[in-house]
Amino acid sequence: MKFAVLKFFAPMFAIAGTASFAMSEADDACIDHLRQVGGPDGQSGTIESSEFSEAGTLVxxxxxxxxxxRCIAYKDGSIGEMSVVDAMDDGGGAMAGAAGSTGSQRVKFDSGSTGAELVGELAPGASQQYVLGAKNEQFLYVRVAPRNGSLDYVIRNPDGSELLGLMSADKEYRGQLWQSGDHVVEVINRSNSSVDYNVIFGIE
Incomplete structure (x- = not known):
């Protein structure tokens, strides 16, 4: 959560005291979240603006x-919203969610937590892979919740075989695993329009 490592450079703010501290915390929280959901391009960039309010900071x-x-962060460091305002592909297919592309990211749970919720956006024909380390006999929970449009998903075992074949996002998954290692949940947009979504994972 350091700007030097992330290569994010915040503009100078002429605000002192609690507001500037809260803005800094919000900036850090949004940067961390973008690194989780933004694919390769989300690992660096710039903070365009940061507007503090008691309800939440817009970054x-x-x-x-x-x-x-667009990111809204709260005082406790939680993220209320992370959404794409203006999508731009760099031409090399590096942007997660670019049409026809497949992004990949590892899902990490907070210390002491057995679940995580991420947000994303997929262009038509694009997919996003989520990698979760889990053990044989543990239970996996997956819920994909599109905020507009429709999505599908598949779940693959560490050996590449299918744990769950193509499934519509309106059906959640809960089941026991039978392999140990990295399981892959791939969210797929087969529609003709971009789709924003939340995806929830749990391992117990």
Missing amino acids: MLRDAGGTLW
């Missing part, structure tokens, strides 16, 4: 591929 971020993201 606008532009990633390395030029995509503009």
